[in-house]
Amino acid sequence: MHAVAELSLFPLDKGSSLSPYVARAVAIIRDSGLAFELGPMGTCIEGPLAQVMAVVQACAEDLSRDCDRVYLTVKADLSRKGPGRLAAKVRSVEEKLAPAR
Amino acid sequence: MHAVAELSLFPLDKGSSLSPYVARAVAIIRDSGLAFELGPMGTCIEGPLAQVMAVVQACAEDLSRDCDRVYLTVKADLSRKGPGRLAAKVRSVEEKLAPAR
């Protein structure tokens, strides 16, 4: 199965400056070689389900080296179609958008 | 409180072509005048908490005109800071990204 998964993860025990920790996870995602896209509330990753899950786990394990508590959400759309869905999903909505009122 | 909220919503009773329904919600978000950003797994909306919640509810009510079952997720980061966080949150992570290996 091909996955587009949005990952959000951050420590709960390091105060409210979360971006250094998010950046560590994003670096792991980028270095995985999978397609990805950074967004305001999470990072979307695209690839075979097993590879995407392995990257999510690697991100969580990296934070747990120095964080005692980590919060994580994943939201994924699994399909037989792929690759290229990261862009195709957005384009498909944009094409159907009614003109602004 | 200022909110950056990511909304995903789609019908559960209309088959797997979801983009026409997502596009209706995105049109409502766009017409609200709030800042927003379309992504592969949801649409981020930025604004005062009460206004963002009102837009989320308007999207759900619009789909319920012709859908008997709707699934909805919201993930929000509420802060005293704003506006401009939609871009600032991404920039803050990008600035801290280690160089690619």
Place this chain on the structure above:
Amino acid sequence: MHAVAELSLFPLDKGSSLSPYVARAVAIIRDSGLAFELGPMGTCIEGPLAQVMAVVQACAEDLSRDCDRVYLTVKADLSRKGPGRLAAKVRSVEEKLAPAR
């Protein structure tokens, strides 16, 4: 539309002892008179969509009295059917569970 919504919310600027803040939100949910159920990862609320959304907003506003940053997730199943879905949804799965291997 009738909603079953699971709410998770907690401050990001108060350390990792989150239960006092969660308890404040749960008290607001309980005092709303809507049906609810506490779980390990969130609290499910059942009622008309507008009332459920109002309770979610009241919880977020209560935390923002003394928290500078709050994280919130909502996952909702909207349906024309109701009330009683909080129990019916679990029962419906349990009835279909294959015997343990």
Place this chain on the structure above:
Amino acid sequence: MHAVAELSLFPLDKGSSLSPYVARAVAIIRDSGLAFELGPMGTCIEGPLAQVMAVVQACAEDLSRDCDRVYLTVKADLSRKGPGRLAAKVRSVEEKLAPAR
């Protein structure tokens, strides 16, 4: 790292009777031997992060045998503490609940 993870997953191409598919996932979770708790909006699983992730992936792979599109959300709280958090997290909130008004 010890995880309490709530999993929701269902097909997007099989109409709105989702409970037979949810029951298949719950059977896999139960047969894994990990502690779990069924709820109205998802199933909470408790165990070492790697084992919990493996069960989530097994559930998704099982549905993909006959579903062409699957939606999945995971919300997890990772901690050095455990086991027993499935019950402890709820108890900790209940103990702090203000008396009903």
